[in-house]
Amino acid sequence: MKLTFPIALYFLSCCLTLSCSINQVSIYEPYEPETNFEKFPYKVLFTSSEEDAFWGTKNNECKTVLFDTSNNFIGNNHLHIKWDQSNCNYIGLGLKWGNYKPKNLLPIIKSSALELRIRVDSGVYSNIPMFFILVDYNDKQCRTKINYLDLEGGKIDKTWRRIRIPFQAFNYLSKGVNIRNIKELRLEFQRKGDIHIDNIIIVEHEHNYAKLVDDFTKVFDKHPINLGVGKEYWWGINPKYSSSFNFGASFENESVVVKLGKSNGSTWNNFGFSAYKWMHTDISLIFSTSALNFKIKASEIPKLRVSFISYHGQRRRLQKELNESNFITRNLNNHEAYIPLKSLVGHDEFSWDDLKELRFTILNDVPFEIGDFKIIEFRGNPKKPTEWKGI
Amino acid sequence: MERNLNLFYLIFLTILKLNLFAQVSKVEVNSTIYGDFELQRNGKPYYIKGAGAKDHFNLLSKSGANSIRLWSTNNQHLLDSAHQYGFTVTLGLYVRPERSGMDYNDEYAVKGQIEQLKKEVLKYKDHPALLIWGIGNEVDLKYSNFKVWETIEAIANFIKKIDQNHPTMTVIAGIDPSKIYLIKKYCPSIDILGINVYGSIEGAGTNIRKFNWDKPYIVTEWGVNGPFEAKKTAWKAKIEPPNGLKAEQRLRRYKQLIEKDSERCLGSYCFLWGQKQESTATWHGMFLRDGRPTEAVDVMQYCWTGKWPNTRAPSIKNISLENVNWRKDHVLASNSQVSLKIQYLRNNNKEIISEFKLFPESYSNQIGGDFQASPEAMAFEVIRKEKDELIFITPKRRGAYRIFAFVKNEMGQSSVANIPFFVD
Numbered sequence: 001m002k003l004t005f006p007i008a009l010y011f012l013s014c015c016l017t018l019s020c021s022i023n024q025v026s027i028y029e030p031y032e033p034e035t036n037f038e039k040f041p042y043k044v045l046f047t048s049s050e051e052d053a054f055w056g057t058k059n060n061e062c063k064t065v066l067f068d069t070s071n072n073f074i075g076n077n078h079l080h081i082k083w084d085q086s087n088c089n090y091i092g093l094g095l096k097w098g099n100y101k102p103k104n105l106l107p108i109i110k111s112s113a114l115e116l117r118i119r120v121d122s123g124v125y126s127n128i129p130m131f132f133i134l135v136d137y138n139d140k141q142c143r144t145k146i147n148y149l150d151l152e153g154g155k156i157d158k159t160w161r162r163i164r165i166p167f168q169a170f171n172y173l174s175k176g177v178n179i180r181n182i183k184e185l186r187l188e189f190q191r192k193g194d195i196h197i198d199n200i201i202i203v204e205h206e207h208n209y210a211k212l213v214d215d216f217t218k219v220f221d222k223h224p225i226n227l228g229v230g231k232e233y234w235w236g237i238n239p240k241y242s243s244s245f246n247f248g249a250s251f252e253n254e255s256v257v258v259k260l261g262k263s264n265g266s267t268w269n270n271f272g273f274s275a276y277k278w279m280h281t282d283i284s285l286i287f288s289t290s291a292l293n294f295k296i297k298a299s300e301i302p303k304l305r306v307s308f309i310s311y312h313g314q315r316r317r318l319q320k321e322l323n324e325s326n327f328i329t330r331n332l333n334n335h336e337a338y339i340p341l342k343s344l345v346g347h348d349e350f351s352w353d354d355l356k357e358l359r360f361t362i363l364n365d366v367p368f369e370i371g372d373f374k375i376i377e378f379r380g381n382p383k384k385p386t387e388w389k390g391i
Numbered sequence: 392m393e394r395n396l397n398l399f400y401l402i403f404l405t406i407l408k409l410n411l412f413a414q415v416s417k418v419e420v421n422s423t424i425y426g427d428f429e430l431q432r433n434g435k436p437y438y439i440k441g442a443g444a445k446d447h448f449n450l451l452s453k454s455g456a457n458s459i460r461l462w463s464t465n466n467q468h469l470l471d472s473a474h475q476y477g478f479t480v481t482l483g484l485y486v487r488p489e490r491s492g493m494d495y496n497d498e499y500a501v502k503g504q505i506e507q508l509k510k511e512v513l514k515y516k517d518h519p520a521l522l523i524w525g526i527g528n529e530v531d532l533k534y535s536n537f538k539v540w541e542t543i544e545a546i547a548n549f550i551k552k553i554d555q556n557h558p559t560m561t562v563i564a565g566i567d568p569s570k571i572y573l574i575k576k577y578c579p580s581i582d583i584l585g586i587n588v589y590g591s592i593e594g595a596g597t598n599i600r601k602f603n604w605d606k607p608y609i610v611t612e613w614g615v616n617g618p619f620e621a622k623k624t625a626w627k628a629k630i631e632p633p634n635g636l637k638a639e640q641r642l643r644r645y646k647q648l649i650e651k652d653s654e655r656c657l658g659s660y661c662f663l664w665g666q667k668q669e670s671t672a673t674w675h676g677m678f679l680r681d682g683r684p685t686e687a688v689d690v691m692q693y694c695w696t697g698k699w700p701n702t703r704a705p706s707i708k709n710i711s712l713e714n715v716n717w718r719k720d721h722v723l724a725s726n727s728q729v730s731l732k733i734q735y736l737r738n739n740n741k742e743i744i745s746e747f748k749l750f751p752e753s754y755s756n757q758i759g760g761d762f763q764a765s766p767e768a769m770a771f772e773v774i775r776k777e778k779d780e781l782i783f784i785t786p787k788r789r790g791a792y793r794i795f796a797f798v799k800n801e802m803g804q805s806s807v808a809n810i811p812f813f814v815d
Contacts, residue, residue, distance in 0.1 A: 126507050143492070147503035154510060169499055171492075209499035216537045235568040241600045268601060278569045280535070311569075312535065356569060 036107035037204050042098035045114075045185060045200040048075020056093035063091050063189070068196065073117040073160045078198035083189045092188040094135075095200065102137060103182040105167055113205030114165040114185070117198045118156055125156040129190040132165050134172065137181045142172040143188070160198065166207040217280040220375075223290065225283070227358065227373035228254045228273040236271025244268040248369045250297055255371025258302070258362055272307075272359035273373075280311055283375065284353040291378030291385065292339040292358070298368030301327055301335055307359040308344065313351035318344040321363070328386045338391060341375075343382035414519035416479070417556050420582050420607055420657070428607035430558075430657040432479070432522070439522075439658020440695045441481070443612060445469055445665055447678060448476045454688060455695030460611060460660040462528050464511045470520055479522035481560070481585075481611070481660065482515060484508045486527035486542060488534065495538035505545050512546070516554040524550055524557055525585060525611070529564040540577035547580035558582040562611045565591045571602040583657065585611035590620040592644055596652045610649055610659035614687075615640050618670035624720045626791050626813050628752050629670045633717065633808035635706035635736065638686045645694040661691055670753065671793065673807045679797070683805045686738075704804030705743055709734040710796055712810045721812035723785045728774060731781045733796045733808060740800035747773070747781045752791035752811060785814050 046053045057065040066080040083091045097103065105112075114132065126148060133143045148154060150164040172179045187197075228234065231254060237245045242265045248257040260267055275281035283290065292306065307319040320339060328336045341347055358373070380388020419431050430437045441458035444451055445466075451459070459478050461469055463485035473480050487493035487504060494500055515521060526546050530539045547559040561578060562585030563570050574581060584604055588595045592613050599608055615637040621629040632640075641661070649659045666676035673679065677687035686704040693699050710733045712721045723729055737743060749771045769792075772784040778798075786792060791813050799805040 126510055144500075147499060148507035148510075149499065149503040154506075166499070169497075171494065171497075174494075207499070209497075209502065212496040212498060212538070214496060214536065233572065235571075235602045238600055238603055266597065268597075272568065274569065274572070278572045279537075312533075 035111075035204075037111055037202075040108050040112070040202065042101070042103050043202040045095045045097050045202070046079065046197075047199050047201065048072075048077065053095055053097075054079070054093050055096060060088070062086075062088035063093075065093065071196075073198035075198075078196055080196050081189065082194040084192045085190055086192075090188070091190070092133075092186050094184050094186040097182075097185050100183055104180040105134075105182055106180050108202070109167045109179060110207070111204055112167055112202055113150070113207070114167070114200065115203045115205075116163050116165075116200040117160040118163055119158055119160050119196045120156055121158065121194060121196075123157070126151070126154060128156060128193055128195060130193070130195075131188040131190070132170075133186040133188055134170050134177060134179075135183050135186060136178040137183050138178060140175060140177045141186075142170045142175040142177040144169040144171065156195070164203070164205055166205055168207050168209075217282060218276045219282040219285070220276075221285045223286065223375065223377040224293075225276075225375040226253060227275065227292075227375065228371075230254070230277070233274040233277055234271065235273070236268060240265075242266045242268040245271050248371065250369050251295060251371030253372060255369055257367075257369045259367050260362060261365040261367075269363075270359055270361040272309075272357050274357050275355040278356070280353075281355040282353040283355055286375075286377075287341050287347075287352040289377055289379055290341045290375050291391075292337070292341065293372075293374045293376045293391075294337050294370060295372045296327075296335045296337065296368050296370050297333055298335065298366060299333055300366050300368075301329075302366040302368050303363035304337075305361040305363060306339060307361070308341075308350065308355065309357045309359060310351040311354045311356045313349070313354065315346050315349040316351075318346055318350050320344055326385055328391075338378065338385040340378050340380070340382040340385050343385060415517045415556055416519065416522070418522055418558055420558050425654075427654045428657060430607075437479075437522075439479075439481075439609060439660070441658060441660035442664035442691070443660050443662045447664060447682075447684070448472060448478070450684060450688065451664055452476045452478070454692040454700075456664075456691070458522060458658070458660070459664075460525065462525075464515060467515075470515070470518055474518070474520035478520065480518075480520045481523045481525050481609075482518075482521055483525040483528055483562075484511060484546060486530050486539070486546070488527075488530045488532060489536055489539065490533045495536040495542065501538075501542055505542060505549075508546050509549050512550055512554065516550075516557070521557055523583065523609075524554075524559050526550075526559060526561045526581070528562045528611075529587060530561075531567075531570050532564040537573055537577070540573050543574075544578040544580055547578060551580050560585045560609065560611075562587060566595055566598045566602060566604075568602040571604045575604070582606060584608040587612035587662075589614060589617040592648055596648060596655070599655060607655055607657050609657050612662040613644060613649065613659055614662045614675055618674055621670075622718070624811055624813070625722075626752075626811075627754065628791055628793065628811035628813075630718065630811065631671050631674055631809055633707045633710050633733075634673065634685055634687070634806045635708040635808075638690045638706060641687055642690045642694065645690075650694075664691075668753070671809060673795070673809065679805055679807065683799060683803045685805050685807065689804070702740070702800065702802055702804065703738040705735050705738055705740055705798045705800055705806050707733050707735040707796065707798060707806040707808040710808040710810055712794070712812060717808065717810050721810060722815050723812050725785055725789060725814045726787045727785050728782060729785055731783065731794055731796065731810070733779050733798070735779070735798050735806060738800075742801050743778055744799050744801075745776070745778045745781075746797040746799075747776065747783070748795045748797070749783075749786075750793050750795065752793050785812075789814055 063083040067077040068080040069077045072078045131143045131145050133141050135141050152162040244260050246257045248255040305321045310316050326337050416432050421429050421431050423429050439458045440456050444459045459473050460481040462483040526543050543561050550559050559581050560583040561581050564587050618629045663675045666678045666680050686706045689703045710717045712731050748768045750766050753766045774782040793811045795809040797807050
């Protein structure tokens with residue numbers, strides 16, 4: 001009996017609290033979507049019998065498009081496409097997706113994916129030669145394909161398998177596609193195939209993969225640049241097969257002792273080294289005020305051809321046969337070479353932002369040692385390489 | 392009774408599996424007492440006499456080949472079929488090249504590809520025909536992102552862990568010091584370098600040594616100089632040598648360049664034991680589009696066995712249009728009568744049948760053996776046709792064309808030559 005009063009009091013207070021909170025919420029208030037995904041209105045592309053959801057479903061010699069009604073994943077039918085690209089350049093079809101209304105994918109790009117179900121009538125595949133393409137209202141396109149990481153069970157077979165295409169997988173940035181103004185989704189098919197597709201929708205999706213940055217480029221913006229540092233970046237020096245070239249020790253950095261005439265094994269007449277660790281070497285900021293400089297130890301200056309080679313570009317090689325004007329003799333056996341980069345024919349067509357290597361071809365049989373390769377500052381007349389006061 | 396049946400089934404499966412494993416070959420790269428690299432299969436020296444081939448296996452076998460190269464794992468039936476013919480297979484794992492749109496800075500695309508290829512490795516690692524894993528083909532062609540080598544290494548390293556029976560190889564388009572350095576640095580799990588070399592085969596053996604590749608190599612594609620190395624006409628049509636000259640080039644390259652490098656070269660795969668459109672329908676293929684073999688097949692039999700076949704194809708050595716040979720540009724008036732002449736070796740064939748076909752010129756920007764569509768032959772007016780000459784009327788419409796001359800013996804063994812011409 002002693003407990004009756006407190007229990008009644010507690011019960012009463014609970015009822016009062018509950019009734020207060022119930023009063024605050026009206027069941028007739030509209031639901032407010034909270035996340036960007038929830039706010040996105042065009043989540044369904046194809047689920048059941050929306051045959052008019054597609055364009056490009058007309059059959060031709062390269063593709064047969066059917067809306068099969070048996071063994072659907074969902075709804076009354078599904079898309080069945082057979083294709084053979086042998087006689088056609090392009091096979092594809094498109095989804096009108098919200099009846100072509102402009103779609104802003106930016107708010108959901110990091111949190112969503114395209115999802116579809118796929119199966120085949122026979123065989124087991126880990127990939128299908130098909131691409132998913134987003135097209136904006138400027139007709140710019142970005143594309144991606146099925147990724148093994150988001151293929152259910154890692155295979156495509158007779159069972160309806162779930163595939164997800166994260167929106168981040170589309171290369172929209174590099175293709176300049178306006179992701180805020182997407183018109184449609186296209187499916188492009190290559191080679192040959194026969195697949196069933198159903199339930200194309202947009203779903204929430206966590207995508208934890210990064211876009212990495214290019215770390216294979218080295219930019220130089222000041223002089224001097226020491227070249228040929230590190231024997232592992234050289235080629236043409238392999239005493240097992242030829243003693244024409246051997247690494248020397250007369251200079252500060254790597255140097256080569258050249259003895260063509262007395263070579264054991266094959267006589268090789270060229271060697272080279274990377275501009276910088278075989279990376280894409282960018283000297284475009286300084287090339288116009290630069291010269292190649294190196295030293296030679298010899299009783300007679302040898303005949304040499306120097307080549308600059310880039311990784312890409314219309315003109316990938318510049319070369320020059322050196323003459324007396326390229327050399328200064330410091331004393332009896334020590335000579336220094338200067339080759340202004342602007343003295344090379346075709347230098348304005350060369351990709352100085354993607355320099356690969358320097359090659360040296362020996363054109364006569366004179367023993368010498370060559371080393372201390374550098375790109376130095378040069379602001380003189382390219383036609384008079386040794387007459388600039390700055391060297 | 393049911394239990395006994397289950398037991399029997401289990402034993403049967405175990406025997407089947409053991410039998411399968413017993414067929415798996417142990418393939419290794421070893422050194423001989425002379426310091427040469429040697430491929431050994433089940434403990435015995437194995438020199439690759441191979442072809443890039445998807446069909447004509449019967450003739451390939453008769454010609455003395457022992458191996459084929461496949462570029463991907465798409466067609467298991469080819470692997471099985473090769474095994475039935477007694478061929479080994481260098482099995483390609485298709486690593487998407489950058490030029491196909493693959494972004495090697497995209498971690499998602501990279502990891503997805505690696506996981507997919509690991510699955511392929513697990514699927515095929517115990518196939519009895521498997522000789523070598525070919526990880527990627529020409530991923531270096533027109534590439535700029537060197538991260539692709541990390542993918543190659545990830546797959547090679549996976550293979551090293553789960554398949555001790557088969558060496559790993561990656562295949563590059565031509566030899567270059569930067570590629571050699573990058574593969575050495577980023578792909579330590581690669582055992583063999585595969586090189587696709589056409590014109591550049593001439594210096595390949597020397598360059599392998601100059602660029603300090605210190606492991607063995609296989610010439611994974613070789614043949615005649617490719618369309619990408621060919622001289623072009625003023626209207627950018629590529630000039631293809633007659634098949635007879637191409638056959639001579641094949642023979643010399645095999646005997647003097649491939650076979651002689653016993654120190655480093657583990658063998659080769661000639662390109663292409665079949666037919667494909669690459670600038671023309673006849674450039675690389677050793678067969679014609681209708682399946683007839685050309686004299687290149689005879690050459691390969693001689694290379695592999697030291698013996699010519701009993702009957703040999705005729706061989707076209709020269710072709711000319713209006714008495715101007717195939718090396719020159721040919722600009723003709725429209726709707727005019729012209730003469731096409733060929734010179735060929737009969738090679739002891741009694742009967743020679745000639746055939747001529749006209750095509751519109753085919754231009755393609757595709758590279759690296761990527762797919763090119765074949766043009767269809769055109770109707771044209773023939774005034775007179777001999778075995779070694781065709782008098783015909785040039786098309787009325789201005790444009791670029793190419794006329795083909797075919798000769799064949801009674802067995803169907805053939806030769807072909809063509810000349811591009813421009814109607815102005």
